[in-house]
Amino acid sequence: xxxxxxxxxxxxxxxxxxxxxxxxxxxxxxxxxxxxxxxxxxxxxxxxxxxxxxxxxxxxxxxxxxxxxxxxxxxxxxxxxxxxxxxxxxxxxxxxxxxxxxxxxxxxxxxxxxxxxxxxxxxxx
Numbered sequence: 001x002x003x004x005x006x007x008x009x010x011x012x013x014x015x016x017x018x019x020x021x022x023x024x025x026x027x028x029x030x031x032x033x034x035x036x037x038x039x040x041x042x043x044x045x046x047x048x049x050x051x052x053x054x055x056x057x058x059x060x061x062x063x064x065x066x067x068x069x070x071x072x073x074x075x076x077x078x079x080x081x082x083x084x085x086x087x088x089x090x091x092x093x094x095x096x097x098x099x100x101x102x103x104x105x106x107x108x109x110x111x112x113x114x115x116x117x118x119x120x121x122x123x124x125x
Contacts, residue, residue, distance in 0.1 A: 001065075002103070003092065008101075009034075018024070025047060027062065027063060027064045027104050028061075028063055028064070029048075029063060029064060029065070030050060030052070030060065030064070030065060030080055030119070031048070031050055032063075033060065033062065033063035034060040034061045034063065035054060037053070037054055037058070037060045038050045038052050038060070038062045038119075039051045039052075039053075041118070043103075046121055046122070046123055047121060047122055047123060048120075048121050048123065049068075049083040049118065049119065049120050049121075050118070050119040051116070051118055051119075052101055052115070052116065052118075052119060053114055054078075054107060054109040054114060055109060055114050056076075056109050056111055056112050056113060056116045057060040057108075057110075057117050058108070058109050058116065059106060059107065059108040059109075059111065060106060060107050061065065061106065062081075062104065062105070062106045063105070063106070064102070064103065064104045065100070065102065065103060065104075065105075065119070065121050066102050066121050066122050066123065066124050067099075067100070067101050067102055067121070067122045068099070068100055068119050068120065068121040068122070069097065069098070069099045069119070070097065070098050070100070070117050070118070070119050070120075070121045071096075071097050071117060071118045072092050072093070072094065072096045072097070072098075072115065072116070072117045073094070073095075073116045073117060073118060074089075074094055074097065074113065074114060074115060074116040075092030075093045075094045075095075075096055075115060076091075076092055076111035076112075076113050076114070076115040077089075077090070077092075077110045077111035077119065078090050078106045078107055078108065078109055078110060078111070078115060079107070079110050080105050080106070080107050081105060081106045082103065082104070082105050083097075083103065083104040083105065089107060092115065096122070
């Protein structure tokens with residue numbers, strides 16, 4: 001019985017540890033992680049189109065994007081934390097367009113005006 005109780009305790013610990021690890025690995029898409037910041041404009045089998053409005057001093061939650069093209073209708077100052085632990089500070093001009101492969105990140109508006117962007121993201125295949 002002593003070994004049984006020990007085995008149950010070890011299995012419960014391992015289950016808890018692996019459950020936490022699995023949750024840590026689950027990264028949501030931007031519109032699911034921060035629905036107050038990302039609005040779905042269009043979604044079909046090929047793409048999802050989002051509108052991002054990030055207010056001054058506002059941060060979105062950690063999220064992922066598939067390959068994406070981003071048009072900054074209104075740029076601004078931002079800080080982006082990436083999955084490799086780096087923090088990048090950017091001054092984004094109005095009208096700037098960028099493309100990026102699949103990635104995970106978190107964005108903070110460090111400026112004094114909203115940052116507004118349209119994101120066209122390819123659906124995962």
